[in-house]
Amino acid sequence: MARNTSLYFRVVEGRNLPAKDVSGSSDPYCIVKVDNEIVARTATVWRNLNPFWGEEYTLHLPMGFHNLAFYVMDEDTIGHDDVIGKISLCREYISSHPKGIDSWINLTRVDPDEEVQGEIYLELHVVDNQQRRMLHCHVLEARLLRRLAFHTGTRCWSLTWTWRQTRCQSRLKCLLSVWRSGTGTWWGRMTSWVGSRSPWTPYRNSRPPKAGFVCCRLAMLRKTLGHGWRCACGYRGKLGALRLTVRLCEDRILPSMYYQPLVELLADSIVSPTEEESITPLAMLEEVSSVESRQEVAMKLVKIFLGQGLAVPFLDYVNMREVTRTTDPNTLFRSNSLASKSMEQFMKVVGMPYLHGVLKPVINQIFEEKRYIELDPCKIDLNRSRKISFKGSLSEDQVRESSLELLKGYLSDIMDAIIGSVDQCPPVMRVAFKQLHKRVEDQFPEPANEDVKYVAISGYLFLRFFAPAILTPKLFNLRDHHADTRTSRSLLLLAKTVQSIGNLGLQLGHGKEQWMAPLHPFILQSISRVRDFLDQLIDVDSENVSEAQPRTLFHPSVTIKEGYLHKRKAEGMGLVTRFTFRKRYFWLSSETLSYSKSPDWQVRSSIPIQRICAVERVDENAFQQAHMMQIMTKDNEGQLHTMYIQCKNVNELNQWLSAIRKASIYNERMLPSCHPGAFRNGRWTCCLQSDRAVRGCSRTHSAVTLGDWSDPLDPDAEAQMVYRQLLLGRDKLRKTYLEFSDPGTAPEREERSCDISAKQERSPSFQDRRMAAAARLLDVIQDLERAHQAFERREREEGPNHSHHP
Known part of the structure; x- marks a missing residue:
């Protein structure tokens, strides 16, 4: 058994950042630290006080953590980068939001002399008696306690603890120890009112500045002995804001044998399909999972079935459910269903090396050349066009003509790379597309819907894979930095055109952007090439394709x-x-x-x-x-x-x-x-x-x-996440189970239902099968819950490890 801590965060955007450059703007980027270790750096957004990053990361932290910090910096080509501000979130605060944090958070000022790193080992517990509440603190050890000032030299430290009572602000100071390196050990006990603790550093002939603080919640201390390493933090003030999404997942991963019944039950949905696709455990999982969690559920299911060698049957199953429920071919796979999310995640897990091989050369060329490209008359800036010609500024028509030729050149390179990549595409992706092609063709056999089977594949491959990677190469690891304003506009125009080609020109000329009309001939010429490419892509022997992935x-x-x-x-x-x-x-x-x-x-x-x-x-x-x-x-x-x-x-x-x-x-x-x-x-x-x-x-x-996409598969961790989603939806499952197991209330249920006729047409055998499937799923959930409770009891009986050494 192991504990698994996963920290997901997304740096979305900033607003009202201060100008740090003489031009009246800033070049902001974010540095993300976990316990003072830099774990991520966003790309720089040039000359923007309201930057958008949209970068997301997942950290695997088996050893846990204390603090998550976001530093907003201004990049300078000469000298050191300026610090704009920071946001610091402790683990307890993130844990108090089980559904995650998704909000604007104010930045705080950063003073290099008040930035602290290091940890202090404390044993804390609260004692209640008839007269007053007492806090007992045992200070044991410190390590790497130092200020992050930009200087070097000998550091001589003494540590003073200040106990602050919340109401009267009374203080009790105690000088504990002196040591040189920022790491020391001492022994002693103090008793005082509950409050916060602040370490101080000594300065000659002046009042010592505060180096930071350590804080604990009283409720946490009253439940258990608060012993362990505590992270020292700096002090705060307000400045600017960041929009962040942060979600912490702390799971106890059980041995594989406990998850096997759940994995087998999910696999039965595709290995032994039933006549009614809505009574399988997989279908019930989709019903109880929320829209917000559907992408994560899809990713975990894809990895589970990749590990089982059943990814293609799984995708065929969810795609078949989506196709059979769709009556209008124009809306096929347009929603964020389990099928569409599963195909998206499948392409990322399996096809990222393929994407890089196809697009990276062209993307690199676009970034290096930095050409000015614009077709929209409302956005053409003739001053920027001076670099196009040595003879001075060009007219608006000349800019459009030059932009059109540049776009056609880049588009030709992109389409040639995609169409010539049949052999580069992973065989397992080709088989998944082949089965999708067949399902759509069987559902919409009419001659008027001839293109639907092609659009179903190109909708995934072009609209959800190639076009987003062209639009934001940084998010697909094609580039280390976001594009500048000029290159970003070129990428947007290219992505729009690739989307139109992926739609096989079905919406051509119906949009508001009529200034894209000069590219219509190129789009129409590419459509036949795309059909031929898709025909070659699905021309694969599905019997001889192995799903075993190197990862x-x-x-x-x-x-x-x-x-x-x-x-x-x-x-x-x-x-x-x-x-x-x-x-x-x-x-x-x-x-x-x-x-x-x-x-x-x-x-x-x-x-x-x-x-x-x-x-x-x-x-x-x-x-x-x-x-x-x-x-x-x-x-x-x-x-x-x-x-x-x-x-x-x-x-x-x-x-x-x-x-x-x-x-x-x-x-x-x-x-x-x-x-x-x-x-x-x-x-x-x-x-x-x-x-x-x-x-x-x-x-x-x-x-x-x-x-990232190259992570090795971890079937136990994936199954644990699926179990967690089922546990959250257990009440909904029980309601469904009890609904079909209590025939006496059927008229009342049908009156409350929005689909009375459909329920009346269902046979008792269907109700029995659905009831049995729900019962099996509930039994598996209950068994896993009991296993977790048993391990929790065992941990409490064994007691915590009191050793304070790392």
Whole structure:
């Protein structure tokens, strides 16, 4: 049994940000930290005080976390980036919103002297007597407690605790300890009124500034002994706002045997289909799941059935349900049903390498050329057109003519890449499209609906896959940054045209954007090519296609990630920093991390993945270099070795950290702590200790990984999420079960129903089968609930681990 903590967040947009540049604008981006570790960086939105990012991330945090922080920065080409503000959310606050947080949140000011990182280990509990309530606090240890000021040098710390009573603001101060490195241990007890605690730092001849605070809720302390590491936080003030979506999922993952009945019950829906498609457990799952959770449910089901080798039958089942319930072919797959969401997630999980291979060359070309393209007469800016011609500004007609030729050129490249990609498309995707084509053709056989079977496929492939990737390449990992204003407009025009081609021109000329008319001939010429492409795409032998995906478990021969990085020479300690790094090409698989001088170089050096015991960031002041990570390994003799690697930007650093951590997450004897600095000039740059073998001064984050399409399948975690959704909908399931099991109330039920005639036509055998299916599903839910309760009781009986060391 294991605990699984997943943190989903989406940085949507900002509003009313302050201008940081002399031009009266800002170039904002967001840095996201979990317990002071940078886990994500959004792209920069240039010259915008109300930026839109729309970037979403999922973090896997098996070890849990204390604090989630969003820093809004202004990117500067010269000098350091300016800090605009931040939002800090503690774990308790996020947990108090089980349905998630989706709102505007005010930014707070950031003072470098008040930014704190580090943790303090406390044991807290509340004692009630007849006279008053007492808080007993046992302060045990601190680690990496330091302010994030932009300076280096010896840090000498003393810690003063201030207890604040909520009403009278009385204080009790206690000087506990003095130590140099920001890490220390002391013993002692204090008793006071319930309040908050504030550590202070000493300054000569002046009042010591507050370094931060630690807070706990009284209700939490009264329920249980509040012992554990507490994250030190900075102080706040208001500035600007961000719109955020944050959702925390903390689950107890049971052993696989407990989920097997649920997985088998869901699989029976597609392996042994019934005559009535609405009485299967899968159909009931769709009924009880909310619209907001449907995308997540679809993703989990896709991964479950990929692991079972039943993804294509699953998609065929949900598509068949959608097709048979649709009477108007113009509305087919237009809603956010389980079928449409499942196909979307299936294409992302299986087809992302295919998407990158098709679109990336053209997208890169568009970003590099940055051409001015505009067809809308209301938006043409003749001043911007000066760069098109050396002879001065062009007329409006000349701009439109130039834009039309550029668009046709890019569109030709895009369509040639798509139409010529039949062999690149994963066979399992082709089989899924083939079955979808057949279902639609059988449902709408009329000659007037000849194009419906093509639109059903192109609606997914073009409208939900290729066109969104063209519109926002950053969200599909095609680019590291969002497009600037000029390139973004070009991508929008290209995406609109690709959508029209994917619709096979059915809505051509009916929209309000008549200025797109010059592209209509190109769209009409492409339609026949798309039909031929789709015919070739579904011309596949479905019997010989295996659904086994390499990402079910990383196969040793599969390269998880590769690319150029800069490796630090181990023997270059005495050299100038810039001469100690060498460019090397790295490959990561589930077995080895290899590197050589170039991709074609015959000689490679390799590190076995099983020897990796920590993968962490490195402080910038260690080598005066940004975006660095360290990979710590242990040889056969137990000796530790550290490899320092520099990435080109923070996004690349996060991707490599996450990929290596995923590959090594099940390694034994992972290090609980490490040094974020380097051992130089006889001491560690982070904690100033002179003993090279001293225990690390920072907790490792090896379990923190970014979720993406390349994640290995985890059937137990996927099944747990499905169980959670069924548990939320259990009352609705019971109502359905009791409704069909109590014939005496049937007239009353039919009076309340909006579909009386349909219920009257149903036979008793249908009611019996539906009642039996609901009963089976409820039994499985109840068994899983009992298993969770049994594990909870066992945990309470065993009691918490009182050891305060990491």
